[in-house]
Amino acid sequence: MSPRAALAVPLLVLALLSPAARLRAETSDPAAFAELLQLLAARQHGHVSFTEEHFFKMLERPLESSGELLYEAPDHLEKRTLAPQPETLVLDHGVVTARRGQRVRVLALRDYPQIVPFVESVRATLAGDRAALGRYFRPQFSGTLADWSLLLLPADPTVSRSVREIHITGARERIATVEISLTDGDRSVLTVGPDLAP
Amino acid sequence: MTGSARAATTVWALFTVLCGALVARATYTADLSAFLPRAPSAAQRLLVEQLRAGPAVHLLLLGITGGDATTRAGVSAAVAAQLRSDPAFSAVSNGDAAQLARDREVIFAHRYQLSPQMQPARFTAAGLHAALSDSLDALASPEGLLLKPLFVRDPTGETLAILDTFSSAQPPHSTAGVWSSADGSRALLLVQLRAAGSDTDAQQRACATIRRAFAAALAQLPPGTVAPRLLMTGPPLQAVEARATIRREVLRLSILSTLLIALLLLIVYRSAAALLLTLVPMMTGALAGIAAVALGFGYVHGITLAFGVTLIGEAVDYSIYLFIQRSNDFAHSVWPTVRLGMFTSICGFAALLPSGFTGLAQLGLYSIAGLIVAAAVTRFVLPGWAMGMHPLRDLNGLGLRLLRIVSVLRPARALLVLVPLAALAVLYLHRGALWSRELSALSPTPQSYARLDDQLRADAGATESGYLAIVSGADREAALTSAQALEARLSPLVDAGVIGGFDSPARYLPARALQQARQRSLPPAAELRARLDAALAGLPLRASVLEPFLHDAEQARTAAPLSEADLSGTSLAAATGALLVGGAQGWSALLPVTAIATGGELSPAAAARLQAAVSADPALHASLLDLKGEADRLYSGYLADAVRLAVIGFGAIVVLLLCVLRSPLRVARVVAPLALAVLTVGALLVGAGERLSILHVVGMLLIVAVGSNYALFFDRRGAQPQQGSAALTLASLLTANLATVLAFGVLAFSRVPVLADLGSTVAPGAFLALLFSALLAPDPHAAAGHGAR
Numbered sequence: 001m002s003p004r005a006a007l008a009v010p011l012l013v014l015a016l017l018s019p020a021a022r023l024r025a026e027t028s029d030p031a032a033f034a035e036l037l038q039l040l041a042a043r044q045h046g047h048v049s050f051t052e053e054h055f056f057k058m059l060e061r062p063l064e065s066s067g068e069l070l071y072e073a074p075d076h077l078e079k080r081t082l083a084p085q086p087e088t089l090v091l092d093h094g095v096v097t098a099r100r101g102q103r104v105r106v107l108a109l110r111d112y113p114q115i116v117p118f119v120e121s122v123r124a125t126l127a128g129d130r131a132a133l134g135r136y137f138r139p140q141f142s143g144t145l146a147d148w149s150l151l152l153l154p155a156d157p158t159v160s161r162s163v164r165e166i167h168i169t170g171a172r173e174r175i176a177t178v179e180i181s182l183t184d185g186d187r188s189v190l191t192v193g194p195d196l197a198p
Numbered sequence: 199m200t201g202s203a204r205a206a207t208t209v210w211a212l213f214t215v216l217c218g219a220l221v222a223r224a225t226y227t228a229d230l231s232a233f234l235p236r237a238p239s240a241a242q243r244l245l246v247e248q249l250r251a252g253p254a255v256h257l258l259l260l261g262i263t264g265g266d267a268t269t270r271a272g273v274s275a276a277v278a279a280q281l282r283s284d285p286a287f288s289a290v291s292n293g294d295a296a297q298l299a300r301d302r303e304v305i306f307a308h309r310y311q312l313s314p315q316m317q318p319a320r321f322t323a324a325g326l327h328a329a330l331s332d333s334l335d336a337l338a339s340p341e342g343l344l345l346k347p348l349f350v351r352d353p354t355g356e357t358l359a360i361l362d363t364f365s366s367a368q369p370p371h372s373t374a375g376v377w378s379s380a381d382g383s384r385a386l387l388l389v390q391l392r393a394a395g396s397d398t399d400a401q402q403r404a405c406a407t408i409r410r411a412f413a414a415a416l417a418q419l420p421p422g423t424v425a426p427r428l429l430m431t432g433p434p435l436q437a438v439e440a441r442a443t444i445r446r447e448v449l450r451l452s453i454l455s456t457l458l459i460a461l462l463l464l465i466v467y468r469s470a471a472a473l474l475l476t477l478v479p480m481m482t483g484a485l486a487g488i489a490a491v492a493l494g495f496g497y498v499h500g501i502t503l504a505f506g507v508t509l510i511g512e513a514v515d516y517s518i519y520l521f522i523q524r525s526n527d528f529a530h531s532v533w534p535t536v537r538l539g540m541f542t543s544i545c546g547f548a549a550l551l552p553s554g555f556t557g558l559a560q561l562g563l564y565s566i567a568g569l570i571v572a573a574a575v576t577r578f579v580l581p582g583w584a585m586g587m588h589p590l591r592d593l594n595g596l597g598l599r600l601l602r603i604v605s606v607l608r609p610a611r612a613l614l615v616l617v618p619l620a621a622l623a624v625l626y627l628h629r630g631a632l633w634s635r636e637l638s639a640l641s642p643t644p645q646s647y648a649r650l651d652d653q654l655r656a657d658a659g660a661t662e663s664g665y666l667a668i669v670s671g672a673d674r675e676a677a678l679t680s681a682q683a684l685e686a687r688l689s690p691l692v693d694a695g696v697i698g699g700f701d702s703p704a705r706y707l708p709a710r711a712l713q714q715a716r717q718r719s720l721p722p723a724a725e726l727r728a729r730l731d732a733a734l735a736g737l738p739l740r741a742s743v744l745e746p747f748l749h750d751a752e753q754a755r756t757a758a759p760l761s762e763a764d765l766s767g768t769s770l771a772a773a774t775g776a777l778l779v780g781g782a783q784g785w786s787a788l789l790p791v792t793a794i795a796t797g798g799e800l801s802p803a804a805a806a807r808l809q810a811a812v813s814a815d816p817a818l819h820a821s822l823l824d825l826k827g828e829a830d831r832l833y834s835g836y837l838a839d840a841v842r843l844a845v846i847g848f849g850a851i852v853v854l855l856l857c858v859l860r861s862p863l864r865v866a867r868v869v870a871p872l873a874l875a876v877l878t879v880g881a882l883l884v885g886a887g888e889r890l891s892i893l894h895v896v897g898m899l900l901i902v903a904v905g906s907n908y909a910l911f912f913d914r915r916g917a918q919p920q921q922g923s924a925a926l927t928l929a930s931l932l933t934a935n936l937a938t939v940l941a942f943g944v945l946a947f948s949r950v951p952v953l954a955d956l957g958s959t960v961a962p963g964a965f966l967a968l969l970f971s972a973l974l975a976p977d978p979h980a981a982a983g984h985g986a987r
Binding site: 052054056058059060061063065081084085087089098100103114115118162186188 | 337
């Protein structure tokens with residue numbers, strides 16, 4: 001960790017812990033955002049299909065994948081990629097288990113801060129967890145409850161090193177798209193499909 | 199002074215000077231070697247080799263606790279940076295960014311020599327197509343984050359494949375960017391010392407360097423920060439602390455027991471001259487004992503000197519008999535009994551000589567030499583010196599009071615029948631927990647240290663199953679080649695789920711032949727370019743993007759083999775250093791086996807399959823070491839050895855008494871109180887929750903060896919009632935006994951478990967031996983009626 005980053009982390013923690021700061025952050029949210037968070041928090045589980053496109057500058061066309069997303073409130077999230085290669089990614093109580101072929105990786109989120117934004121952005125949004133969102137991002141809400149858009153700008157230096165922004169759209173408690181743009185210009189777009197049987 | 203007394207004094211002076219010179223020139227050690235046995239079987243030799251010189255003896259575990267996580271991480275990084283610049287340390291790992299970056303850099307630079315996937319087939323058009331498709335799939339997965347920055351230079355994913363084989367053992371957790379305990383409350387560093395396991399001085403310097411580096415890191419903290427604390431464990435520190443403890447204990451114990459015994463004698467004698475004279479045989483005996491050990495073993499272990507404190511209590515006995523019994527004819531009335539007592543003691547100590555425990559063998563020799571010299575000085579030198587001395591105050595009064603106490607207690611002696619019954623009952627009730635089974639019972643380090651060590655090892659994720667596969671070779675390359683052959687035997691067991699995994703030095707430093715074979719998997723530049731063009735058909739990738747790959751591959755084809763020097767400063771060097779051990783007899787590669795998941799132990803079936811796999815190829819000469827099982831067997835053998843020696847020593851004492859006393863009845867009268875004392879002490883120890891260790895067993899032998907002195911005096915009174923005064927004999931016996939109890943009693947309060955075990959057995963045992971001997975002695979009045987035999 002660079003000296004500047006080492007200094008920034010405690011400052012950030014202080015800022016987040018300070019009640020005044022939290023109060024200001026919450027009061028600046030529009031009412032529709034608060035309502036959305038409540039809607040999201042009330043939802044206990046979800047099971048949907050998804051398609052995802054990864055845009056890499058070095059590739060001539062995007063890579064496509066598809067599969068299912070499974071969510072149990074508040075901190076169990078499963079991404080089962082079925083094509084082109086079966087692969088599962090399970091987030092449970094802060095531990096990520098990635099299975100690809102024979103290989104299993106178990107990562108505690110706390111140990112791998114670089115993957116936190118990719119997992120926490122979706123999980124915290126699904127859980128309506130305003131505090132968790134605020135830990136890594138500055139959320140900017142726009143639109144209406146029926147057609148909303150949430151722009152997450154990195155607030156944490158370990159996040160801002162790799163992520164430029166995360167853009168989530170949805171209608172009421174249903175998420176429609178998650179677009180992650182990286183600082184190197186690559187990006188991915190995840191589109192949520194219809195509900196599947198629970 | 200008579201002529202013979204003068205001659206004796208001259209001999210004594212010459213002898214003392216000679217011993218003094220030997221003692222001054224002797225080599226003294228205080229390392230852990232005295233606690234390691236001279237092991238018999240091949241497997242045990244391997245184990246002892248591991249304990250003595252294996253990779254673990256170089257490893258220190260550091261924990262940083264207290265303060266907040268960021269402070270701990272900062273201190274961890276600062277300490278690591280400081281230690282990495284010090285040549286005393288061969289590796290410092292704390293999981294910080296600097297270390298990860300250096301590891302990745304080396305792995306990336308040598309990926310075509312390290313990757314287990316390197317096969318000629320992988321770089322054909324078809325092989326490349328498959329590898330690239332795989333990597334493109336991975337790019338879209340969360341792993342893509344790791345892969346993407348490497349992709350254009352390593353599109354076949356060799357770097358990640360290497361990292362995968364390396365991380366078969368889970369690395370420690372990480373908090374605020376450095377390794378930590380699972381709960382994040384302790385930052386963790388693994389430090390490897392370059393010094394040999396036997397170089398305690400270098401280990402001490404290294405520990406001091408670490409403490410200084412930590413203090414320097416604390417000094418850099420902003421004012422007002424809660425300063426974290428440093429925790430440290432590991433064999434090097436253990437060796438340093440054991441030496442310090444033994445040195446401190448030897449000094450403390452010998453001063454304390456000398457003072458206590460001097461005080462006792464001053465109270466009894468009320469004569470400084472008698473006190474000084476009493477100390478002469480003891481000091482001469484101690485000198486002679488150390489000189490004998492130096493001559494016999496070539497070095498004197500610190501623990502021997504600590505054990506030797508007990509000699510202080512025993513050697514004064516002889517002069518106590520001389521001074522208190524005030525016999526006009528010491529040489530004829532008292533000396534034969536003293537001499538026989540000395541021989542029985544020697545029988546006991548001689549049984550220790552063949553012990554596998556160096557400390558015990560040295561104690562045996564030390565005590566034998568010490569006792570002979572102390573007795574001889576008392577017999578031949580002291581009477582001449584004491585001639586001009588004022589007679590001591592008369593202890594007849596004390597003796598008569600003691601006689602009355604004994605005669606009051608005597609009717610109760612029928613109750614002594616209950617003692618063995620009660621003792622046996624206690625022993626029977628505790629039969630499940632009678633013996634200590636842990637090799638660590640011999641370790642001079644306290645329990646609290648072991649707990650901390652367990653904690654930090656758990657933090658470090660050291661989940662060894664306790665099995666270690668070992669292959670050897672004439673040189674490093676041969677050992678690595680054999681390790682690779684053994685890897686091929688173990689891998690199927692991992693796939694079959696029999697074992698969780700294993701580590702091997704050849705993963706981090708493959709044998710040159712294997713490296714070159716891997717490099718030859720890469721075709722020449724033009725050929726590779728043509729194959730890559732063919733491979734890219736149907737993939738969303740232009741060949742031009744992969745120019746860096748073509749460049750790196752061409753370089754790697756002809757690169758010099760990866761050597762140990764290339765690894766320097768990485769955690770790969772730490773792993774190789776730990777798993778590849780060179781010695782005078784060649785090199786050994788160690789392959790620690792991990793159990794499946796968190797179980798920690800292999801099932802017997804799994805262990806059998808592992809053993810079969812390791813010994814499948816006889817040409818490999820691989821062996822499997824069951825560390826825990828072998829350590830337990832070692833200790834059991836050790837304990838059985840001690841019991842056998844104690845029984846032999848006891849038998850020798852009985853035979854000696856039979857030869858001298860020529861009466862089974864008298865021998866039985868001498869031995870019975872001693873056997874009772876041993877039983878009682880055993881029951882008391884077990885009843886108090888102790889598990890009997892080797893030193894307890896040896897202590898029981900010493901109860902017999904030392905206690906027989908008292909029993910013999912009662913026997914003499916029974917056999918020759920007209921000899922000497924019963925009252926004075928009893929007074930001298932009590933004084934001598936108290937001196938012995940004091941010396942062993944001081945030992946019982948030692949912080950070194952082996953010393954405490956010995957002391958807590960012999961101190962009460964010696965006293966009970968006197969008490970039971972007095973009670974069981976033939977009635978003096980009845981004996982007087984029959985007259986001398």
